[in-house]
Amino acid sequence: MEIAVVEALEKFYGKSDREIRLFYSPGRVNLIGEHTDYNGGYVFPCALDFGTYAAIRKRDDKKVFMASLNFDLKVEVDLDSIFYDKEHDWANYPKGVLKILQEEGYEFSGFEIVFGGNIPVGAGLSSSASIEMVTAVAVNEVFNLNIDRINLVKLCQRAENTFVGVNCGIMDQFAVGMGKKGHAILLKSDTLEYSYVPLNLEGYKILITNTNKKRGLLDSKYNERRSECEKALTYLKKALPVKNLSEVTVERFEEYKDLIPDEVLRKRARHVITENKRVLDAVKALNDNDIVKFGKLMIESHNSLRNDFEVTGKELDTLVEEALKLKGVVGSRMTGAGFGGCTVSIVKEDAVEEFIEVVTRNYTQKIGYAPTVYITGVGEGAGEVEYLRR
Numbered sequence: 001m002e003i004a005v006v007e008a009l010e011k012f013y014g015k016s017d018r019e020i021r022l023f024y025s026p027g028r029v030n031l032i033g034e035h036t037d038y039n040g041g042y043v044f045p046c047a048l049d050f051g052t053y054a055a056i057r058k059r060d061d062k063k064v065f066m067a068s069l070n071f072d073l074k075v076e077v078d079l080d081s082i083f084y085d086k087e088h089d090w091a092n093y094p095k096g097v098l099k100i101l102q103e104e105g106y107e108f109s110g111f112e113i114v115f116g117g118n119i120p121v122g123a124g125l126s127s128s129a130s131i132e133m134v135t136a137v138a139v140n141e142v143f144n145l146n147i148d149r150i151n152l153v154k155l156c157q158r159a160e161n162t163f164v165g166v167n168c169g170i171m172d173q174f175a176v177g178m179g180k181k182g183h184a185i186l187l188k189s190d191t192l193e194y195s196y197v198p199l200n201l202e203g204y205k206i207l208i209t210n211t212n213k214k215r216g217l218l219d220s221k222y223n224e225r226r227s228e229c230e231k232a233l234t235y236l237k238k239a240l241p242v243k244n245l246s247e248v249t250v251e252r253f254e255e256y257k258d259l260i261p262d263e264v265l266r267k268r269a270r271h272v273i274t275e276n277k278r279v280l281d282a283v284k285a286l287n288d289n290d291i292v293k294f295g296k297l298m299i300e301s302h303n304s305l306r307n308d309f310e311v312t313g314k315e316l317d318t319l320v321e322e323a324l325k326l327k328g329v330v331g332s333r334m335t336g337a338g339f340g341g342c343t344v345s346i347v348k349e350d351a352v353e354e355f356i357e358v359v360t361r362n363y364t365q366k367i368g369y370a371p372t373v374y375i376t377g378v379g380e381g382a383g384e385v386e387y388l389r390r
Contacts, residue, residue: 002387004069005055005116012067012074013112018057021142025134025382026051027119028126028175029208029344030335031184032301033279035309037169039229040190041246041276044283045171046199047179048208049379052117052130056138059110064098066091069116079110084163090121093128094135096163100155101139108143120210120372125342128164129172132156133382137177141384150192153177167223179381186283190244197283199378204291204330207347207355209323210372211315213340222337225268225311232269235260245272271308275301295331295346299324302333302343311338315367319343322362326355 006020026047033043062079068090075091082099084092094113101108115134119127136152139145147155156173160166170189178185183196233245239256242248248256253273260266278297285293302320306312312320316334320343323332328351335344347355356373364370 001069001116001118002053002385005053005114006387008067008069008116009055009057009112009114012114013057013065016057020055020057021138022385022387023054023056023134023138023141023383024051024385025054025130025137025176026179026379027130028172028179029206029342029376030171030175031206031344032282032298032333033171033275034301034305034333034335034338035225035229035311036246036272036276036279037171037187037189038167038226039233039246039272039276040244041188041272042279043169043171043187043189044184044197044279045175045187046184046378047175047181047381048119048125049377050118050374051176051379052115052119052127052134053385054113054115054131054134054138056111056113056142058142059112061110063110065110065112066094067114069114070121079108084165090131092164093131093160096159097132097135097156098139099163100159101136101145104155106143106145106147108139108145111139111142113138125208125336126172126176128160128166129156129168129176130382132159133173133176137382137384149177167226175381177382179379181380182378184286184378186279190246197286199286200289201291201346203349204346205349205352206376206378207345207352208335208374208376209319209343209345209359210374211319211340211342211367212369212371213313213315221311221339225309228265228268229272231262232260232265235265236269245269246276248273250274250277267308267310271304274304274308278304291346292330295329298331298333298344298346305334305338309338313339315340315363316343318363318366319359319371322359323347323355326351326358328352329355 030045064077067074153173187194282297320332323329328348330346332345
């Protein structure tokens with residue numbers, strides 16, 4: 001893929017003496033801690049070992065030419081006039097990054113850029129954050145903008161929030177930008193305090209299973225859930241001096257939950273507050289080398305997302321149910337925003353083939369079409385890639 005995007009740039013925009021540089025940004029999976037990030041809580045993602053490549057070459061004018069090996073659409077942008085255009089589809093994500101960089105006062109000329117990757121779009125594995133971060137890192141390096149990585153992460157989140165219009169939290173861009181091979185990231189979303197936690201999964205594999213149900217954050221109920229959390233917090237604030245739901249302990253919630261008059265809002269808050277505790281318990285389990293406990297917490301997380309947050313649906317529930325019937329599976333849960341997308345499972349190495357065969361067959365029988373299973377490793381965050389021409 002890395003050579004393919006370089007060759008495509010020259011095919012689409014011609015050869016020249018100008019240097020072509022290559023950048024990469026991974027996808028991400030959240031192992032546990034769902035819908036806690038925009039509530040100021042803990043999340044526990046890791047970067048994947050597949051993602052998005054971008055080949056980039058400077059121009060002297062103010063034109064930006066964007067193309068992708070994954071879509072037929074090619075886009076031309078004038079740096080003096082960047083605006084959201086529904087017809088530009090995927091290109092609005094990198095366009096948003098450029099717009100936010102301009103708003104922050106950074107100056108750069110035009111360029112040609114070609115993307116190519118293997119993150120399934122709409123699967124909840126952060127294809128959007130991946131293309132945002134690879135764009136940000138590439139422009140930062142090529143034009144010597146000298147923006148530190150944490151600020152790049154924040155700029156990319158802002159691009160998705162304000163330019164694309166998705167109210168995502170910081171987790172996706174953070175995991176993609178700050179990932180570390182062999183480690184997950186314990187991230188406190190409101191303060192951006194973080195630490196790397198070794199993923200010692202000897203004898204186990206991380207399997208991601210895509211429902212193949214198409215959905216996008218913009219047309220899901222993601223923004224609705226976010227609003228419900230904000231309403232629930234308003235009621236709890238009447239008695240508790242807290243800034244977000246994740247500051248509320250499970251014990252305090254049980255004491256004050258009746259302040260929330262609406263049962264639905266109460267359920268939303270309960271998920272966030274208990275999920276926040278599950279993340280910390282899961283990290284402790286990993287540090288104690290207790291993979292079985294980690295798996296149980298994953299299952300509890302899925303149940304909470306199904307019953308209290310109501311973001312799973314029959315496809316995700318079916319994948320988890322079928323996975324948990326197998327002896328070699330220690331834990332399985334939906335990951336991402338929900339309403340489709342993927343599950344993440346921890347599976348014994350000698351049970352991987354059975355998992356793929358049985359889960360695929362049973363899901364297909366119940367849902368009517370097949371899922372896709374990915375065996376993944378934990379990869380590095382975004383950065384420049386050295387390449388050799390063929």
